[in-house]
Amino acid sequence: MNAAPGKVRKVNCPQCGAVIAWDPGNPSRPFCSERCRLIDLGQWATEAYRIPQERPDEGQAETDER
Numbered sequence: 001m002n003a004a005p006g007k008v009r010k011v012n013c014p015q016c017g018a019v020i021a022w023d024p025g026n027p028s029r030p031f032c033s034e035r036c037r038l039i040d041l042g043q044w045a046t047e048a049y050r051i052p053q054e055r056p057d058e059g060q061a062e063t064d065e066r
């Protein structure tokens with residue numbers, strides 16, 4: 001078997017940004033490790049549960065602080 005280094009598809013881990021090879025045998029794709037995968041899943045779950053609250057007063061630049 002000829003190793004073709006140039007044909008190895010590389011991706012960046014969405015979680016930590018590490019460059020990893022797109023290995024079909026890697027169950028954690030596209031993450032570098034299962035840990036990163038779980039972290040990302042956790043963030044998704046957190047965001048899913050968290051209702052994005054749009055604060056109407058967030059854009060108030062005209063506060064009467066002084």
Ligand SMILES: [Zn+2]
Nearest residue numbers: 013016032036
């Ligand atoms: Zn990672």
